[in-house]
Amino acid sequence: MFRQILFTQLRWTRTMIAAMAVLTFLTPAMAWWLGATRVLNPLSPRAIMAGFQSVSMILIITSLLGAFLVAAYPWTQDAAAKHVLPLSLPVTWRHYVAMRFGAGALTLVLPALTLWLGSVATLALIEIPSTLRAYPGTLALRFLLATLMAYSGTFALQYIAGRRSAIVMLVVLLGGLVLGLVLQFAGLNFIVERFFEFLTTSPGPLAVFAADWKLVDV
Amino acid sequence: MSERARVLRRRLCACALVAGGLGVAGPVRAQSDLEALKARAETAKVRSAAATAAYRTASARARMARSDTVRAAGLEVIVVPRLGSALENARLADGLERGRSLLRQRWGSAADVLVDTTSWRLVGSQWRLASLQALTLASGQAGRRTSIEVRRPIDPARVERFVLRHAGTNITRAIPALEGFAGTDLPLDEPPETYETAARELALSWSSPARRCYAGSIPDCRRILTRAHGQSRLDIWYDPADHRAVATAHAGDIVPTDTVRHRLRKRCNDGEDAACTALMRSFPEARFPLSTNPRATFVSHALARSDSAAFSRLRAAPAEGTPDVVALLSGATGISEDSLIAGWRDRAHDTLSRSRPPALPLVAGTAVWGLILFGISTRRRPS
Numbered sequence: 001m002f003r004q005i006l007f008t009q010l011r012w013t014r015t016m017i018a019a020m021a022v023l024t025f026l027t028p029a030m031a032w033w034l035g036a037t038r039v040l041n042p043l044s045p046r047a048i049m050a051g052f053q054s055v056s057m058i059l060i061i062t063s064l065l066g067a068f069l070v071a072a073y074p075w076t077q078d079a080a081a082k083h084v085l086p087l088s089l090p091v092t093w094r095h096y097v098a099m100r101f102g103a104g105a106l107t108l109v110l111p112a113l114t115l116w117l118g119s120v121a122t123l124a125l126i127e128i129p130s131t132l133r134a135y136p137g138t139l140a141l142r143f144l145l146a147t148l149m150a151y152s153g154t155f156a157l158q159y160i161a162g163r164r165s166a167i168v169m170l171v172v173l174l175g176g177l178v179l180g181l182v183l184q185f186a187g188l189n190f191i192v193e194r195f196f197e198f199l200t201t202s203p204g205p206l207a208v209f210a211a212d213w214k215l216v217d218v
Numbered sequence: 219m220s221e222r223a224r225v226l227r228r229r230l231c232a233c234a235l236v237a238g239g240l241g242v243a244g245p246v247r248a249q250s251d252l253e254a255l256k257a258r259a260e261t262a263k264v265r266s267a268a269a270t271a272a273y274r275t276a277s278a279r280a281r282m283a284r285s286d287t288v289r290a291a292g293l294e295v296i297v298v299p300r301l302g303s304a305l306e307n308a309r310l311a312d313g314l315e316r317g318r319s320l321l322r323q324r325w326g327s328a329a330d331v332l333v334d335t336t337s338w339r340l341v342g343s344q345w346r347l348a349s350l351q352a353l354t355l356a357s358g359q360a361g362r363r364t365s366i367e368v369r370r371p372i373d374p375a376r377v378e379r380f381v382l383r384h385a386g387t388n389i390t391r392a393i394p395a396l397e398g399f400a401g402t403d404l405p406l407d408e409p410p411e412t413y414e415t416a417a418r419e420l421a422l423s424w425s426s427p428a429r430r431c432y433a434g435s436i437p438d439c440r441r442i443l444t445r446a447h448g449q450s451r452l453d454i455w456y457d458p459a460d461h462r463a464v465a466t467a468h469a470g471d472i473v474p475t476d477t478v479r480h481r482l483r484k485r486c487n488d489g490e491d492a493a494c495t496a497l498m499r500s501f502p503e504a505r506f507p508l509s510t511n512p513r514a515t516f517v518s519h520a521l522a523r524s525d526s527a528a529f530s531r532l533r534a535a536p537a538e539g540t541p542d543v544v545a546l547l548s549g550a551t552g553i554s555e556d557s558l559i560a561g562w563r564d565r566a567h568d569t570l571s572r573s574r575p576p577a578l579p580l581v582a583g584t585a586v587w588g589l590i591l592f593g594i595s596t597r598r599r600p601s
Contacts, residue, residue, distance in 0.1 A: 044463050045466075097592075097595055101592050101595065129429065130433055131420075131422070132421070138577065141581075145580060145581065149584050152289055152591035153591055156591040156592070158595075159597050159598065162598075176374070190351040190352065203583030205587045207580060208583075218421035218432075218570065
């Protein structure tokens with residue numbers, strides 16, 4: 001049954017996954033082309049670091065947007081049929097959701113793989129100075145983790161809030177913003193700082209987004 | 219002229235005189251009013267400033283009247299009473315003791331000149347609730363005041379580090395020979411970030427000797443730590459192959475009206491090496507390959523390994539005519555130049571290697587959060 005669900009997941013999201021894969025494959029080369037070709041000494045260590053600087057931003061946006069679409073679209077397809085298929089299957093709801101979750105997560109491995117391939121291909125064309133090291137595997141792993149984290153968040157929101165997920169997300173974001181401002185004005189900004197620290201440092205849920213996303217580093 | 223005409227003429231003259239008088243008197247009176255108003259405004263300003271100063275003095279006195287004083291190791295910290303201050307004041311005193319005794323342990327009483335003994339302050343934020351979270355500890359010395367945020371409950375180790383850091387800001391006063399090489403703030407508390415930054419600077423420098431130093435070449439480290447003067451300094455710090463990179467990196471500093479440098483820059487961009495060298499040499503303060511931070515870490519690394527006699531010898535070194543800081547530190551500490559340099563380079567290199575976060579906690583964290591979110595998503599079943 002998992003194979004069937006994976007097949008439908010791939011059919012529904014193939015365009016998104018393919019777009020993500022192409023984008024991640026091209027990201028290192030694009031970043032290099034945008035960044036380093038404008039520098040007069042493109043082979044100096046600083047220029048190489050600067051050349052790949054935009055990689056992190058492009059990949060974070062791709063992971064957030066791609067994961068959101070891959071999680072939300074299959075749910076909307078199921079909801080359009082009022083979830084008749086999953087409810088009529090001889091498995092529990094929890095089992096069905098687990099298979100749907102796993103199928104989506106599995107498809108997200110492909111863009112991470114193409115990112116690794118794209119990084120290796122781009123780095124093969126550049127002479128890296130001896131003081132620098134390339135981290136294509138680490139970058140691809142970070143991208144995969146970030147995508148899975150964003151996917152899990154969107155998936156949970158979609159399956160809990162259903163059609164109201166956009167409203168719930170908006171309310172949570174606005175509520176957080178207002179609460180943050182109130183605490184700031186009350187002189188309790190350390191609570192906000194601590195909360196962000198918890199979110200963005202390991203093992204917080206957003207730690208992977210705040211981690212180092214450098215393809216080349218010392 | 220008839221009598222009537224004469225009377226009429228007199229009246230006209232009188233009217234003209236009155237009108238003229240009125241016309242002149244108005245502006246004159248307005249001018250004097252303005253002057254008076256200005257004088258009153260000035261007086262009010264002076265009074266207001268005096269009143270503000272008096273208020274500030276009274277308010278400071280009132281605060282002082284409410285404040286406690288923590289004394290430890292010859293230092294004095296004025297603290298405002300707060301919840302749990304008895305315990306925290308003891309921790310503060312402990313930190314001060316530890317910091318001061320560490321300095322004395324390293325360099326004996328000669329290090330006393332590094333510590334500002336005027337009253338320090340431990341103050342909270344203007345927001346009372348924020349003061350529950352953290353306080354600010356500041357040294358009292360005007361001009362070189364240093365401060366640090368101390369999270370509550372106060373950790374004596376943090377206070378100890380602050381005493382060292384504070385001492386580091388006074389190091390060039392105590393050892394003038396280091397002035398100009400290591401900057402004014404010496405990281406005597408040796409935070410890992412400074413060594414990490416030093417390693418990064420070495421690895422990313424425009425200078426090939428600096429990059430070879432990062433890779434482990436001690437003679438090249440020696441080259442880039444030399445404080446040379448004159449035109450020859452660039453030949454010491456850079457290889458000829460680096461000239462293009464240095465020149466183009468600083469080309470942004472050329473002002474639009476500087477046609478000579480612009481011509482050199484164009485020729486350099488066209489591939490003429492001699493023009494690149496000339497352009498690089500034309501920058502007046504060109505260009506120590508390292509900022510003061512790595513150099514300061516080198517000095518603090520050497521000082522941390524020196525004894526009290528070494529500190530006294532460094533204090534006695536003349537400020538002028540001592541361009542070679544490596545030789546100076548080596549002579550004072552009794553450690554060979556190569557060992558000193560190798561120790562510093564290895565430490566920077568190792569600190570940078572350790573600063574890279576391992577991937578495993580990130581993978582584990584993501585897996586746990588993914589499972590939690592998956593668990594949440596199965597909670598609601600559509601009907």
